[in-house]
Amino acid sequence: MRRRSVFLFFLLPFLGVLxxxxxxxxxxxxxxxxxxxxxxxxxxxxxxxILGTTVAHFLDDGRSPEEALGAIxxxxxxxxxxxxxxxxxxLAWNSRFEGYLPISLREAREGTSGIIDSPAGKxxxxxxxxxxxxxxxxxxxxxxxxxxxxxxxxLSRRTSFLLAGLILLAGGLFFRGLFQLQSRYMTKSREAEAxxxxxxxxxxxxxxxxxxxxxxxxxxxxxALVLELLGRKVPPEAKGDVDLGKAQVRTIARIxxxxxxxxxxxxxxxxxxALDDVLAQAAENLAAEVPGASSRLFVEAAxxxxxxxxxxxxxxxxxxxxxNAIEASPDAPVRAGGRQAGKRIEIWVRDGGxxxxxxxxxxxxxxxxxxxxxxxGIGLYLTKxxxxxxxxxxxxxSLDGQGTEFRIxxxxx
Amino acid sequence: MRWKAWLxxxxxxxxAGPAAGQAPPGxxxxxHYYDVDKEVRFEGTVREIVLxxxxxxxxxxxxxxxxxxxxxxxxTVEISPSWFFGEDIHGGEKVKGxxxxxxxxxxxxxxxxxxxxxxxxxxxxxDKRGFPSWQGGPKGRRxxxxxxxx
Numbered sequence: 001m002r003r004r005s006v007f008l009f010f011l012l013p014f015l016g017v018l019x020x021x022x023x024x025x026x027x028x029x030x031x032x033x034x035x036x037x038x039x040x041x042x043x044x045x046x047x048x049x050i051l052g053t054t055v056a057h058f059l060d061d062g063r064s065p066e067e068a069l070g071a072i073x074x075x076x077x078x079x080x081x082x083x084x085x086x087x088x089x090x091l092a093w094n095s096r097f098e099g100y101l102p103i104s105l106r107e108a109r110e111g112t113s114g115i116i117d118s119p120a121g122k123x124x125x126x127x128x129x130x131x132x133x134x135x136x137x138x139x140x141x142x143x144x145x146x147x148x149x150x151x152x153x154x155l156s157r158r159t160s161f162l163l164a165g166l167i168l169l170a171g172g173l174f175f176r177g178l179f180q181l182q183s184r185y186m187t188k189s190r191e192a193e194a195x196x197x198x199x200x201x202x203x204x205x206x207x208x209x210x211x212x213x214x215x216x217x218x219x220x221x222x223x224a225l226v227l228e229l230l231g232r233k234v235p236p237e238a239k240g241d242v243d244l245g246k247a248q249v250r251t252i253a254r255i256x257x258x259x260x261x262x263x264x265x266x267x268x269x270x271x272x273x274a275l276d277d278v279l280a281q282a283a284e285n286l287a288a289e290v291p292g293a294s295s296r297l298f299v300e301a302a303x304x305x306x307x308x309x310x311x312x313x314x315x316x317x318x319x320x321x322x323x324n325a326i327e328a329s330p331d332a333p334v335r336a337g338g339r340q341a342g343k344r345i346e347i348w349v350r351d352g353g354x355x356x357x358x359x360x361x362x363x364x365x366x367x368x369x370x371x372x373x374x375x376x377g378i379g380l381y382l383t384k385x386x387x388x389x390x391x392x393x394x395x396x397x398s399l400d401g402q403g404t405e406f407r408i409x410x411x412x413x
Numbered sequence: 414m415r416w417k418a419w420l421x422x423x424x425x426x427x428x429a430g431p432a433a434g435q436a437p438p439g440x441x442x443x444x445h446y447y448d449v450d451k452e453v454r455f456e457g458t459v460r461e462i463v464l465x466x467x468x469x470x471x472x473x474x475x476x477x478x479x480x481x482x483x484x485x486x487x488x489t490v491e492i493s494p495s496w497f498f499g500e501d502i503h504g505g506e507k508v509k510g511x512x513x514x515x516x517x518x519x520x521x522x523x524x525x526x527x528x529x530x531x532x533x534x535x536x537x538x539x540d541k542r543g544f545p546s547w548q549g550g551p552k553g554r555r556x557x558x559x560x561x562x563x
Contacts, residue, residue, distance in 0.1 A: 091443055
């Protein structure tokens with residue numbers, strides 16, 4: 001699944017949940033406000049009824065309007081109260097705030113209720129009629145607010161914001177994790193695809209090479225036999241030409257064998273091996289193949305270093321690296337050595353040649369890649385296969401003009 | 414009588430002495446509240462500055478006796494608790510503003526000021542419905558539970 005698709009697949013539902021939560025919060029808060037307002041209005045109506053009866057009772061007892069209002073001072077949620085006569089003139093009033101009695105008597109009618117937005121919060125007001133026993137009419141004007149109502153709504157809003165923040169945080173962490181997982185998955189997929197293509201290419205090359213080698217070997221064997229028989233029958237002056245022909249046939253056979261080795265699966269027989277022995281054997285084989293190489297090759301490895309591997313295959317691998325180094329630096333010495341590094345064995349081969357260009361260093365282990373005129377590009381490729389078959393690694397590092405270093409890591413014994 | 418310039422702290426000390434010794438005023442006039450139906454503009458010269466208890470249980474208020482321009486009549490302008498009024502004001506200063514016409518605790522013609530302008534500055538003392546600015550915002554709900562006006 002592409003990254004964009006993954007994000008749409010997860011992001012859209014997440015955004016949907018967030019939007020649903022936000023909408024739900026807004027509606028819940030609006031509902032809470034409406035319910036609270038309705039509750040306050042009901043409470044105000046009930047309080048007004050009770051206080052009206054109380055005030056009427058005091059007035060009936062002949063108390064003054066101030067005394068009548070003084071009896072209802074203790075009501076905690078009452079912000080202001082006023083007693084008006086039938087002509088709506090204020091007879092007495094009380095307020096929690098100095099001089100604050102927000103009423104427009106020109107417009108007020110019995111039963112008029114309103115919401116006053118004050119710095120102290122929303123105050124619900126109500127003008128209700130009060131009738132004394134003697135028939136005199138009064139009006140009671142009340143300003144009422146539920147203590148803590150604003151705090152309750154603010155708390156609800158804060159809780160919603162907090163929850164939204166937590167959802168966003170959790171979503172952010174989730175998508176960060178998802179992004180990392182997706183990145184890793186994509187990287188591994190690319191690597192797996194590259195490996196699959198490489199194996200497929202190798203199988204095709206192997207099949208082709210095996211077929212060619214098989215087709216060449218049969219006539220080559222016949223040709224070698226014919227040359228052998230011919231060598232016995234030709235006059236002495238022609239014997240040199242026949243020997244040259246036999247040498248060329250051997251060269252062809254050697255090349256075919258090398259190709260055959262490349263396409264064969266590498267199956268090392270693991271056993272404890274001394275590193276100095278492997279290096280010494282590789283150096284000896286190099287001396288046999290490349291005359292004069294031993295005078296420029298310096299090998300240094302502690303005798304106690306032992307690694308787990310197939311001796312013959314490792315000798316072959318190191319021989320290829322040493323041969324490559326000797327050929328890359330015809331006039332400079334080549335140094336090789338190894339040491340124990342924890343549970344691993346490190347082997348290095350350094351030459352004094354011109355070094356590898358960065359693009360060449362990336363391709364040096366590719367099959368059939370070579371910078372030499374007579375090379376076939378299979379030596380280092382075969383080396384890499386042998387090293388990897390031993391659960392090891394090999395890399396080439398080069399600085400222009402300062403030679404090349406091949407570094408091999410193998411498991412210790 | 415023309416007043417020299419007086420600093421408010423000096424006047425506060427002079428006025429607070431006798432005021433502190435007085436008992437709270439008796440039942441105030443029922444008309445002594447901020448009546449939104451009786452808003453007026455005023456303008457004049459400060460002739461006297463006093464601190465008086467205006468509401469039961471509240472701190473003394475800064476009260477100005479103002480000679481209204483053109484009318485040559487005195488009017489009492491109720492400003493705010495003295496602690497809230499953070500300006501110097503002197504006798505002889507020109508003031509103008511908006512307030513509600515009310516009957517003072519002593520029955521005198523009083524204006525409960527909502528806005529006061531002097532020296533080019535405008536002080537907001539109450540909101541349009543008369544809610545006092547010194548009661549602050551929501552915290553004011555938990556402020557001193559006092560009732561005034563009686």
